[in-house]
Amino acid sequence: MCAVLLPSLAGAHPHIFVDTGVELIADDAGRLAQVKVTWAYDDYYSLLIAQDLGIDQDFDGQASDADRETLTGFDMKWIEGFNGDLALRIDGAEVALSRPIAPTADLTGGRIITTHLRDVADTPVLGGAMVEVLPYDATYYTAYDVTLPVRVTGAEACMIETALPDIQGKLAELQDQLQLLDRDTDIADTDLPQPGAAFATRITVQCPGV
Template identity: 40%
Template sequence: MKALRAFCAVSWLAPAWVAAASLPAFAHPHIFIDAGATLVFDEEGRLGAVRIVWAYDSLFSLVVVEERGLDPDFDGVLEPGEAEQLSGFDMNWIEGFAGDSYLLAGGAEVPLTRPLEYDAAYEEGRVVSTHLRALETRVAVGAEPVILQIYDPTYYTSYEIDLPVRLENAPEGCVAEVYVPDPEAASEQLVAALQEFAGSDDPLFEDDFPAVGDLFAHEVRVTCGP
């Protein structure tokens, strides 16, 4: 059912893709991830770290597991010790990779460290990984939202924040809310970008294609107050 949900997640794009059938196939997602987050506050009540959860779609999970020779009986259960082979499989980030997670405070991006801790498991046929990243500068959260966005700028991977979002050690009065984009408006902007590049004779035009993933970005907005 999770795989079906992942397929349906882009079904609203169908009318737009019919109109843009001749446009390049690279600008639609190939991997689908359900995301969750825990925002961790320090002893002084400042936001100090974020713990991200990625639950991969069943098809991609199957590829990951099969490549490692795990779950040979396809029962969706790993033998003791096998889960350790999954830990960190998606943490080998190239230099400059933002981790598909962006934290904004006061309209400015707050840099995050590379993963400090990470783990992975295989649950009901899906690979689920977690990682912890610290804020390079801790943030005091007030009435103006601090925003955590989770998205792939290239839109190769589609993220939906539909796993639990939690606040850890947060001061009293802090709340977190999840906001999702308008899918129709996002798809219209995507098609407009695709049409601009349609028919290009430049073999490298994909390198110049604008980042569109933020159009589909789910985000967590955190506020604190009396």
């Protein structure tokens, strides 16, 4: 089993690259109400989508009003159960998010940039909580790099930290865990992390309590 899985893990690599930004939005009561996500797709994938949708016919890398209308929502057609490649945790507990709302899309400099909002279930109190945001595709087909702004709106003096993944170190950990399994183990029955989760950038946000 290790002989089969280790090469595939070592060779795991994404096919789509997305620069990502995150905005946490607090309401007037200091509760986390929404998360706004920005995705800026790589040049090649943007070109493929533009060709598929028939936009940017003058090839100037910019969207017309009609192009923006066609683009908006192209990446929001989520199947049931899809988490939007985003995990949100408050004090270590997973928090549910709504399906995407208020999508926008544009093409600028040859890159497609989209945004969407997601409502946060139960609107937890933001002040004094440890908030974790992890943008990732569990299969690692898409790589989300947190290179765009991460901010908090509606709360002040929040501390924001971004921890980049140690990909080589995570691969070594997965290798060590695989070597402990016997040949009859079904990999689906183990608690081994999926590559995307292991390689995710971790955003932590802490805002002062009242």
